[in-house]
Amino acid sequence: xxxxxxxxxxxxxxxxxxxxxxxxxxxxxxxxxxxxxxxxxxxxxxxxxxxxxxxxxxxxxxxxxxxxxxxxxxxxxxxxxxxxxxxxxxxxxxxxxxxxxxxxxxxxxxxxxxxxxxxxxxxxxxxxxxxxxxxxxxxxxxxxxxxxxxxxxxxxxxxxx
Numbered sequence: 001x002x003x004x005x006x007x008x009x010x011x012x013x014x015x016x017x018x019x020x021x022x023x024x025x026x027x028x029x030x031x032x033x034x035x036x037x038x039x040x041x042x043x044x045x046x047x048x049x050x051x052x053x054x055x056x057x058x059x060x061x062x063x064x065x066x067x068x069x070x071x072x073x074x075x076x077x078x079x080x081x082x083x084x085x086x087x088x089x090x091x092x093x094x095x096x097x098x099x100x101x102x103x104x105x106x107x108x109x110x111x112x113x114x115x116x117x118x119x120x121x122x123x124x125x126x127x128x129x130x131x132x133x134x135x136x137x138x139x140x141x142x143x144x145x146x147x148x149x150x151x152x153x154x155x156x157x158x159x160x161x
């Protein structure tokens with residue numbers, strides 16, 4: 001999808017991901033308000049590619065699940081090397097402190113509520129390889145007072161030993 005310039009396949013992939021997520025975990029999160037946040041690209045990389053594959057997948061996912069989408073909930077603040085060209089240790093270092101919370105996420109927290117709850121976040125990405133991207137995003141969200149309930153991805157890569 002992202003390297004073959006096929007953003008059109010995001011819709012069937014997002015719908016398939018939604019069905020699988022609903023079968024496996026949706027019942028666990030029915031009582032919480034779950035907000036969907038796609039893993040962002042840096043704005044420079046998005047300009048080159050023309051789209052964020054995770055955002056397109058998340059949009060289709062949200063249409064199927066009717067969960068609210070916060071497409072800009074996280075921002076990638078640093079340009080990083082493409083992860084596919086790095087080993088696991090380099091991937092981790094490459095993603096240190098690259099995300100920040102956007103205003104759209106800050107607005108859903110309501111400290112005036114008599115019993116404030118941590119807003120629940122479902123992260124969406126296209127692929128999970130070493131987990132470096134997901135870990136960096138989760139750490140950023142936790143530091144800001146959010147609860148990450150799950151990370152939904154289309155594929156998990158197996159790295160050679």
